[in-house]
Amino acid sequence: MAQDKYATMGAAIFADVGGPSNVAKLIHCMTRVRMTIIDEGKVKMAALKKIPGVLGVVQEDTLQVILGPGVVNKVAQAMVDSVGVGLGEPFPTGGHAANKSAVEAVAAETHAAQKAKLKQTWWRAALKHISSIFIPLIPAFVGAGLISGIAGILGNMLTAGMIGKDMTEFITVLKVINGGLFTYLNIYVGINAAREFGGTPGLGGIIGGLVLLPGLAAPIPINNIFTGQPLAAGQGGIIGVLFSVWIMSMVEKKLHTWIPDSLDIIIVPFTTLLVMGVFTIFLVMPLAGLVSSSLVGGINWVLNIGGAFxxxxxxxxxxxxxxxxxxxILTPIHLEMIKxxxxxxxxxxxxxxxxxxxxxxxxxxxxxxxxxxxxxxxxxxxxxxxxxxxxxxxxxxxxxxxxxxxxxxxxxxxxxxxxxxxxxxxxxxxxxxxxxxxxxxxxxxxxxxxxxxxxxxxxxxxxxxxxxxxxxxxVAKNEDGTLVGAGAGDVAVADDADAPVTAGTTQFVAPVQGQLESLSAVQDDVFSTKMMGDGFAVEPAMGTIVAPVSGTIVSVMDTKHAWTMKSDTGLEIIVHLGLDTVELKGAPFDLSIRNGDHVQFGQQVGLMDLDAIKAAGKGTTVMTIITNMAAVANITPVTPQGIEAGAPTITVTTK
Structure with missing residues (x-):
């Protein structure tokens, strides 16, 4: 019956993300189910947050449903079991199993499209890769670490004479179990890294393993070509393995395009291992070893010198x-310090x-x-x-x-x-x-x-x-968010909404990702002539909506196409989603905010279905307008440019 609970929760999550057919891949970490969503417009964020057992939802490059430890692995497993794939494997399309290479091709195309929409920078992509490589290993780190801790406690008790020497063998067994992870960690990281970078996992494991210099017999060393000193097993560590497997994956993929199919299975793995083995041993191990030791030493120096500061x-x-x-980025650094x-x-x-x-x-x-x-x-x-x-x-x-x-x-x-x-x-x-x-x-x-x-x-x-x-x-509220003693039709408006205008500066951010424009460029006379006030517009490329400024929500239209709010400095603001979209009666919009909510700039507040708006013949432009311009002393000009949701747009100085 316990399993039914997790399967039910998983089915509810699928229902609110558009079904399994809207998921390209699913994995989990210690607390979150992480899903790569194909069409974000199908995700019902508000409903997702209300599922019993869901502690929160975060939408980044993947949709992350927070369930907590112990529950997340069971729910995630139930979800992939219901689809018939493994954790991290591409989901089949069309509701039925398909040829694996075809599924992978679709998943790769979808992933590339999502990355193009997000306009990922190189460092954001690198951090995502690091996360994907190490998240599957977290349960192993926890389990092996606890076993190591128990072994340490028992070892201390043995030294102090609190337990007998008959426990020595058991302590040794615990250390062997712990060593099963940390002794061969390079291999596990190599396998995961190759899978993440698109290489062959087995080849990645070999590259990770050769850093340990297996088969090297004294007194014949392999010397560091820069210093002439013998290389040490493990030199370069995790940092070296990540770099080598990244290069290896690119080399392997390039060889696949050059070598005829009839020779591919022989030539590609042989050439890849030979080239990358030499490259790793003679270049990566010495240089990565210098980097990792300097990094560990530098952090230690900062902690020892800086102390409390x-x-x-x-x-x-x-x-x-x-x-x-x-x-x-800290994960490989932690592991190097432990080593x-x-x-x-x-x-x-x-x-x-x-x-x-x-x-x-x-x-x-x-x-x-x-x-x-x-x-x-x-x-x-x-x-x-x-x-x-x-x-x-x-x-x-x-x-x-x-x-x-x-x-x-x-x-x-x-x-x-x-x-x-x-x-x-x-x-x-x-x-x-x-x-x-x-x-x-x-x-x-x-x-x-x-x-x-x-x-x-x-x-x-x-x-x-x-x-x-x-x-x-x-503010005194009931559990459903209504004011204590208020009727069913009343709304909870916080005291912050009545706050006076205070002198200072307010930083606005883009409520959506897209092209930033001045209000004068909007194809609507009411907005372009600044009849209601000044501000800025964004022609959206994605449907995720965030708060343009920190403040209190004053009112949300029943049609969900607009809301008013008051910034923490007292600016009165209208956020309008699209042109003439009031006629759509809220269908393309899913807002998670209510009257009286306090939001932080950049905080996600809803979604808009851009395709549905366009199909209805309406404009998708999102306008952010300051209506109490009498309180404004200065507003910086708008610079038309491509912009991410949550990125700075204008700065307003109040009187």
């Missing part, structure tokens, strides 16, 4: 890094960011206890947040409210400062965070880590309690 900065800025996906030092001193510091979220959530619970809608979300997200799973708190609680996210980051910085000040606190594996990381702290330094957690909890609580609770969060 370095810890504060790292803890403060880690969550913004997570939001932009930049944290993925060279036996533990990573970075992870305990970065884990403080999640602890700051916990403190902020508790402060919100205390200050905004009359808001039953908010406290219900906190109750659901807080337990997993304490265990180190921060996404529900981030995306469901602090980030939508704005200020609590910032004060939570300050709490993370305070916890990081404590860890940095104590020093020598490292984790023997990656994956867990929060309290779940305690058994994985190296050298019995777990008490110092606990002090850091408590400091981050306290810092996040105090900063949020006094400075981070917006008025909108304290």
């Amino acid at each position: 370095s810890g504060f900065v790292l803890g403060l800025f880690f969550l913004p890094m997570v939001m932009f996906g930049l944290h993925q 060279e030092l036996g533990s990573t001193p970075l992870l305990p510091i970065l884990a403080m960011a999640g602890a700051g979220q916990v403190g902020a959530a508790i402060a919100l619970w205390v200050r905004a206890h009359k808001n039953k809608q908010l406290t219900r979300m906190i109750k659901g997200a807080l337990p997993v947040g304490i265990l180190g799973v921060g996404e529900p708190l981030i995306y469901g609680v602090t980030l939508p409210l704005g200020r609590p996210f910032i004060t939570a980051c300050i709490g993370g910085g305070i916890g990081g400062a404590v860890i940095g000040a104590i020093g020598n606190i490292g984790a023997i594996t990656i994956g867990p965070s929060g309290m779940a990381l305690i058994p994985l702290i190296a050298h019995n330094q777990w008490l110092g880590y606990v002090f850091g957690l408590l400091a981050a909890y306290a810092g996040g609580f105090v900063a949020t309690y006094f400075f981070g609770v917006p008025k909108s969060a304290m």
Whole structure:
């Protein structure tokens, strides 16, 4: 019966993303089901968020449904089982199994189209590759790390005479199990990297394995061509493997185009391994070894010299890094530090960011206890947040409210400062965070880590309690978001909506991805003549809609084609989706905002079906207009250009 629950949840998720036929590929990480969506216009974001058990939804290059640890793997497995594919494999098209090469071709075409829509930069693509390579290994890191932690505790007890020597063999077995991951980690990474880069996984595994210099017998070494010193097994580590397999995949694909089909199976793998083996041993291993050792040494130097200050900065800025996906680059660095030092001193510091979220959530619970809608979300997200799973708190609680996210980051910085000040606190594996990381702290330094957690909890609580609770969060609401004592037709409008205009600057961002234009270019006299006010327009290339500024939603039209809001500085704003789209009666629009909601600039607030709007003969232009221009002292001119959703557009100075 338990499996039926997960299958039911998976079926509900499929229903709200447009069905299995709208999914190109599905994988999961520690907390999220990650789906590559073919047509984002078919995704019902609002309905998806209301599925029982769904803690939040994030839409980036993949659609990420947050379910929490323990549940996510069961739901993801039930979903792929219902389709008849494996995790990470391309979904069949047309609802039936197809030839594998044809399916892969369709998936590759779809993936390329999605990347073209997103206009990915090289670094964003690189971070996505790193994420895809290491996410499947996270359960292995957690399992092997816990086994290593148990082995360490038993080893200490054996040395202290607390247990008998008859446990020695069992401790050795635990170390062997742990070594099954970390001894051959290069091979696993090589296989995943080749699969991610489009090469043959087996060849990638061989490239990862040869970094270990198998078959090398003393006293005959292989010398570093730059220094003349013998190469060491594992030199260059994970960084070297990632680079070599990336090059290998390009070489292999090029050879496939050059070699006749009749000789391909013989010539391509032989030539690829020979060329890349020599390249890896004589060039990549020496250079990557220098890079990785310098990187590890440099980070250690920063932590040792900077102490509390370095810890504060790292803890403060880690969550913004997570939001932009930049944290993925830290994974190979963590692994290199574990290989060279036996533990990573970075992870305990970065884990403080999640602890700051916990403190902020508790402060919100205390200050905004009359808001039953908010406290219900906190109750659901807080337990997993304490265990180190921060996404529900981030995306469901602090980030939508704005200020609590910032004060939570300050709490993370305070916890990081404590860890940095104590020093020598490292984790023997990656994956867990929060309290779940305690058994994985190296050298019995777990008490110092606990002090850091408590400091981050306290810092996040105090900063949020006094400075981070917006008025909108304290409005008394029922669990469905309506005002306490209000009738069914009433709406909950927060006090922020009545805030006066304050002097200062307000940064606006693009509400959609597309071509930024001035209002005068809009094909509608009301907008182009700035009859209602000044602002900017975007001709959208994608249907994802974000808030153009931080502020409070005042009213959302029943037809969903427009809403009004008031910025935190008091600017009155209209966001209008398309031209004459009121006639479409809301059909192409799916907004997740309600009257009284407080939004942060760049926060996703809905979707619009561009094809449906065009099919109806309507314009798709999105206008953002400031209506109380009397309060504006200066507005920067619009520079027509291609722009991403959430990217800066104009800056407005109020009087």
